Amino acid sequence: MKVLFIGGTGNISTPSSRLAVNKGMDLFILNRGKAKVDIEGAHSIIGDINKPEELTELKKHEWDVVVNWIAFTPDDIERDIHLFKGKTKQYIFISSASCYQTPLSYPVITESTPLHNNLWDYSQGKIQCEDRLQKAYREEGFPITIVRPSLTYDTVIPIAIGGFNKYNTAKRILEGKEIIIHGDGTSLWTVTHSDDFAKGFVGLLGLQTAIGHAFHITSDEVLTWNMIYKILADALGKEAKVVHIASDFICKVEPSFTGTLLADKAESVLFNNSKIKSFVPGFKATIPFSEGIKRTVKWLKENPAHQYIDEDTEAKIENVLKAYKRL
Structure with a gap:
C-alpha cells in the first residue's frame, strides 16, 4: 500500500x-x-x-x-x-x-x-x-x-498553561515556583x-x-487536572506549588489563553471510543499518563534544546498570578 x-x-x-x-x-x-x-x-x-x-x-x-x-x-x-x-x-x-x-x-x-x-x-x-x-x-x-x-503527546508536555511545546511550567516546578491550574483542578480530561x-x-x-x-482516537484513561499536574511533577521529581485560578479570570487577565482554556480545557470531557474500536478491532490505548510522561521527561532531558522557555508565556503566567493575589 x-x-x-x-x-x-x-x-x-x-x-x-x-x-x-x-x-x-x-x-x-x-x-x-x-x-x-x-x-x-x-x-x-x-x-x-x-x-x-x-x-x-x-x-x-x-x-x-x-x-x-x-x-x-x-x-x-x-x-x-x-x-x-x-x-x-x-x-x-x-x-x-x-x-x-x-x-x-x-x-x-x-x-x-x-x-x-x-x-x-x-x-x-x-x-x-x-x-x-x-x-x-x-x-x-x-x-x-x-x-x-x-x-496527544510524545515529545511535548500536555497541560493547559505553559506546556505543550513550551517548557515553562516544567521549569517552574523544578525551580519551586508557583504554577497555575485552571479552576479547582477537579474537572476531567484525557491525555x-x-x-x-x-x-x-x-x-x-x-x-x-x-x-x-x-x-x-483517545485513551480511555480519565484524570482530573490536579492528577495530571501531580503526575507531571512526580515525573520531574518535585512537588508542584499549585495556585488554582478560575479559567474566566485567567482569560480576562490574559485573553491569549482563551483558546487553550475556555475554548478547549475548561470543562470536563469524556470521549467514547466505541467507533474507532469497532472499525479497528483490537485497538486499545495501553500507556497510562504516569508512564508516558516519564518517557517525555526523559526525552526532554536528553534533548535540552527542546526545553523551550517562552518569555512571553512566562510574563503572562506571572501577570495572572499577580492579578489573582491582588484580589
Whole structure:
C-alpha cells in the first residue's frame, strides 16, 4: 500500500509514521526537511505543499492513502482536493477534538457530537475544513476520512498553561515556583500518548469502510487536572506549588489563553471510543499518563534544546498570578 504523509515527523505523526513502516506500508513523507527526525524505511520528499508547482515528484505517483497532518484552513483543503482528486483512494484529514461543541450540552463525546466552537480561530478553521471535505465527499465522491485527535503527546508536555511545546511550567516546578491550574483542578480530561494514537490511526489507513466517516482516537484513561499536574511533577521529581485560578479570570487577565482554556480545557470531557474500536478491532490505548510522561521527561532531558522557555508565556503566567493575589 502506497501512502503519502504530508508532515509526518511531528509530535503526533512521528509514531504513526514509524508504525506504518513497521506494518509494511510503502510510506512517503513530504515535508520541508526542517524537523531532524529520521523515519527509517520511509521515502523522503523535500518540498513545500504550499508550492505544489515545485513538487514534480508528487506528479509521478498515485496513492492508496494521502494524509495531511498540517492542513488548517479551507484554502489548504481546496489545494489538496485539486492535487489529489482522482489520485488517491483515501484522503485523511487531521482535524481536532476541539471542534466539538463548546460548551458541551452533554459531557460524553461521540463522533456525532455537534461541531461548534466560536471561541478559538484554530477550531473554527478545522470545522470549515471538515465542512468543505464533507461537501466534496457528497457532491464529488472525494474519498475522505476525518480524524480528530484530542490532547496527544510524545515529545511535548500536555497541560493547559505553559506546556505543550513550551517548557515553562516544567521549569517552574523544578525551580519551586508557583504554577497555575485552571479552576479547582477537579474537572476531567484525557491525555493520549502518540504511540497509542498510532495504533488506531494506522488501522484506518486504506480501510475503505472508513470512507465518509469521522473518528476520534483517545485513551480511555480519565484524570482530573490536579492528577495530571501531580503526575507531571512526580515525573520531574518535585512537588508542584499549585495556585488554582478560575479559567474566566485567567482569560480576562490574559485573553491569549482563551483558546487553550475556555475554548478547549475548561470543562470536563469524556470521549467514547466505541467507533474507532469497532472499525479497528483490537485497538486499545495501553500507556497510562504516569508512564508516558516519564518517557517525555526523559526525552526532554536528553534533548535540552527542546526545553523551550517562552518569555512571553512566562510574563503572562506571572501577570495572572499577580492579578489573582491582588484580589
